[in-house]
Amino acid sequence: MTKPSESVTRFKLEDLEGHRRSLFKFAMLQLRDEAQAEDVVQETLLAAMQGAERYTGQASVRTWLTGILKHKIIDQIRKSVREIATEAVHEEGSGDDFDSLFNERGAHAEKPSDWGSPETALAQKKFFEVLERCMDGLPKNTARIFAMREIMGMDTGEICKETGISATNCGVLLYRARTALRLCLNERWFGARTRR
C-alpha cells in the first residue's frame, strides 16, 4: 500500500456507490445487456477504489469514473466487435435511411417543426425521462455507437478502431440515431407541447 494521501481518504466505498446507478445507465445504453452492464460497473467501482491514489482531484469524480467505465466498456465491446460491425449496418428499420422524410427530389416531405427555445426543456425532469425512452427505442448497435460518441465523447476515429466499423458506416449510424431521436422528441415532447 502506498501511504494514504488526501485523495485516498476522499473515496469511501459509499461515495462511489452513489454513482452506481448512473454508471449502470450509461453502460446499459452501450452494452444493451444487463449482466454485462452490471459487470463493467462493478469492475469500474473496484478499479476506482484500488486506484484512488491516482485520482488527482483535477477532474470531477464523475469524469474520473466515466473515464474508467469507458475503458471497461471498450474492453467489453472489443469482445463483440465482429457482431457489431456486421449487424449494425443492417439493423432493423434502418434500411431506408428515413427516405420517407423526403420526397423524390430529396426535399423535406413535411417541413420539420420549429422547436422554439428548446433549452427550457432542459430544466424539466420529465424531458429527460422522455429522452431516455427515446434512446431505449434505438436499435441496439445504433444506440451503442451513438452512446460512444455523445456520452463517452469518443471521436469517430476511436469508435471505428474499437468497433471495426468503417468511418462511412459510423457516420450513417450517427445520422440514423440523431434522426430517430429528433423524430421521437418531436413526437413525444415538442409536438405534444405545440399541439396543446
Add this chain to the structure above:
Amino acid sequence: MSILMVTCKEASRIGSEALDRKLGFRERVLLRMHLALCEGCRRVDAQYRFLRRAMSEWVESSFEKDAADQR
C-alpha cells in the same frame, strides 16, 4: 438539381457529419448555402445541436440525481 446545390436529404446527412468531423471545404460551403436558403434544414440543424446539448445535460443530471439521492 444544380451541382452547386445539395438536397435537404443530403444537407441533413452533412449536418450530422459536421458534428463528428471537420467538413471539407466543398461540403462546408454547400451546407452553408443550403442552410441559408432552407428554413426546414435550419430547423433540423438546430435540433441536432440541441440534441447534443441535451445528451450532455442528461449525463450531468443523472449524476446529480444520484448524489442527491444519497443525501
